[in-house]
Amino acid sequence: MDREIIDQLTAIVGADNASTNPVDLVCYSVDxxxxxxxxxxxxxxxxNSVAEVQGIVRMADKHLIPVVPRAGGSCLTGGCVPTRGxxxxxxxxxxxxxxVSKENLTVTVEAGVVFAQLNTYLQRYGLxxxxxxxxxxxxxxxxxxxxxxxxxxxVKYGVTGDYIIGLKVVLPDGRLLDMGGGARKSASxxxxxxxxxxxxxxxxxxxxxxxxxxxxPRFIMSAVAKFHSPEDAGRxxxxxxxxxxxxxxxxxxDEVALQVMREEAHLPLPEAxxxxxxxxxxxxxxxxxxxxxxxxxxxxxxxxxxIEIATDPVEMExxxxxxxxxFATFTRLKPSPIATDIVVPLSKIPExxxxxxxxxxxxxxxITTYGHAGDGNVHSLLLADLRIPGESxxxxxxxxxxxWMALRLGGTITGEHGIGLEKREMTKDEHGExxxxxxxxxxxxxxxxxxxxxxxxxxx
Ligand SMILES: Cc1cc2nc3c(=O)[nH]c(=O)nc-3n(C[C@H](O)[C@H](O)[C@H](O)COP(=O)(O)OP(=O)(O)OC[C@H]3O[C@@H](n4cnc5c(N)ncnc54)[C@H](O)[C@@H]3O)c2cc1C
Numbered sequence: 001m002d003r004e005i006i007d008q009l010t011a012i013v014g015a016d017n018a019s020t021n022p023v024d025l026v027c028y029s030v031d032x033x034x035x036x037x038x039x040x041x042x043x044x045x046x047x048n049s050v051a052e053v054q055g056i057v058r059m060a061d062k063h064l065i066p067v068v069p070r071a072g073g074s075c076l077t078g079g080c081v082p083t084r085g086x087x088x089x090x091x092x093x094x095x096x097x098x099x100v101s102k103e104n105l106t107v108t109v110e111a112g113v114v115f116a117q118l119n120t121y122l123q124r125y126g127l128x129x130x131x132x133x134x135x136x137x138x139x140x141x142x143x144x145x146x147x148x149x150x151x152x153x154x155v156k157y158g159v160t161g162d163y164i165i166g167l168k169v170v171l172p173d174g175r176l177l178d179m180g181g182g183a184r185k186s187a188s189x190x191x192x193x194x195x196x197x198x199x200x201x202x203x204x205x206x207x208x209x210x211x212x213x214x215x216x217p218r219f220i221m222s223a224v225a226k227f228h229s230p231e232d233a234g235r236x237x238x239x240x241x242x243x244x245x246x247x248x249x250x251x252x253x254d255e256v257a258l259q260v261m262r263e264e265a266h267l268p269l270p271e272a273x274x275x276x277x278x279x280x281x282x283x284x285x286x287x288x289x290x291x292x293x294x295x296x297x298x299x300x301x302x303x304x305x306x307i308e309i310a311t312d313p314v315e316m317e318x319x320x321x322x323x324x325x326x327f328a329t330f331t332r333l334k335p336s337p338i339a340t341d342i343v344v345p346l347s348k349i350p351e352x353x354x355x356x357x358x359x360x361x362x363x364x365x366x367i368t369t370y371g372h373a374g375d376g377n378v379h380s381l382l383l384a385d386l387r388i389p390g391e392s393x394x395x396x397x398x399x400x401x402x403x404w405m406a407l408r409l410g411g412t413i414t415g416e417h418g419i420g421l422e423k424r425e426m427t428k429d430e431h432g433e434x435x436x437x438x439x440x441x442x443x444x445x446x447x448x449x450x451x452x453x454x455x456x457x458x459x460x
Contacts (some may be wrong), residue, residue, distance in 0.1 A: 038081030058174035071140035077420025111142025130157035148401030155374030168442035217281035233274035234350035250374035342406035343415035
């Protein structure tokens with residue numbers, strides 16, 4: 001990028017908010033996905049207003065410079081990593097909560113507001129934004145919209161996309177597209193809002209979002225259940241949801257996860273082949289207890305080896321520690337793990353768990369299965385260390401096998417993390433020639449010069 005353009009871009013955000021320092025550029029050339037490498041950006045810019053974003057994008061459009069939106073940088077698929085240099089647009093300074101409406105149960109925020117900060121702020125109104133990614137302390141609302149993030153509570157409350165009623169997006173030519181914000185539902189024209197939801201920064205820069213909110217639950221109860229086999233645990237999940245019992249969270253941890261969390265994180269977990277971690281929300285104790293009783297009946301029929309219950313916040317936090325600390329603990333053990341996030345039909349969960357164990361054996365890779373089993377989102381962590389010859393190749397092969405299995409079982413290769421760089425070779429396998437052709441035409445119509453986050457989702 002020539003000096004004159006760097007100076008003009010720097011002038012838009014001010015020298016304190018622009019960097020071409022190699023140390024910064026290296027940091028912005030990675031995200032939480034360790035395997036496929038991107039490239040270094042030429043410059044990192046941290047805008048503070050919609051007008052600054054527009055100014056930057058107009059310059060990029062004029063000089064054909066790639067623009068990669070980035071916020072929390074917690075992406076697990078290389079989605080916010082540049083592949084052709086250019087600009088990384090760090091939106092973290094755009095972190096204002098613009099308006100909370102208690103009457104309308106909505107909030108309007110800038111894209112860089114962090115999920116956990118928003119929910120801490122909303123507590124004073126007795127409200128919350130439910131999708132609960134495990135990365136909630138770092139990921140932003142803009143990043144969540146771009147990836148359609150969700151988490152443990154999606155089983156009851158849905159995903160980010162279910163809550164968006166308004167969006168402002170800076171288009172690749174610098175125009176501002178303003179979509180709704182006041183109406184809780186709409187039948188007006190094409191659903192442009194949800195075109196940008198899941199777009200992974202490839203269609204424009206999301207700058208402002210209006211979200212629907214929910215009232216905080218009055219009563220919360222947690223439970224953990226031990227099982228003699230992961231298949232029994234998987235069947236319990238599928239039967240519980242099919243019976244109409246919808247916990248606020250129902251997470252599975254397999255034997256490998258339990259063993260590692262016992263040994264590495266020193267948590268007092270029992271010996272079990274699998275455990276389910278559950279949260280029940282209700283207006284009062286009896287509502288939560290009723291749901292728990294129905295769950296217990298099904299779990300007992302599936303040979304559950306014991307259920308522990310807690311309602312005290314400290315005790316509940318202790319119970320959930322194994323689940324919450326899992327990713328960080330495994331990353332300490334093996335520095336470049338691959339996280340899969342397939343979703344399969346609920347009835348196929350036991351089969352998926354069994355096949356993942358087989359894939360681990362076949363490829364000689366240690367794999368732990370865990371995750372939001374209540375909506376069929378079976379996560380696996382494939383433990384790999386790039387420094388050990390062959391290990392990451394074997395993990396990659398196992399990763400592909402798991403994704404193929406998800407498609408064969410009628411599911412999807414990603415329920416949360418998106419496609420990014422990591423899975424783009426499989427987009428056609430999931431969506432077919434026609435699906436990818438339509439996606440490419442949409443991309444061309446909105447971003448004819450191909451400057452927005454190139455090389456993500458599909459190969460150009
Ligand atoms: C430990 C850990 C746990 C995780 N757990 C979960 C989980 O439970 N559920 C889940 O869904 N995800 C999870 N993730 C993945 C990740 O946190 C989510 O994808 C999250 O939505 C990314 O938000 P971010 O602000 O960090 O975005 P980034 O990582 O900065 O970017 C993600 C993608 O969105 C684009 N983007 C970001 N901001 C904008 C914007 N304003 N406009 C346009 N495009 C934009 C980027 O270009 C990129 O393609 C986890 C990640 C980690 C590291």
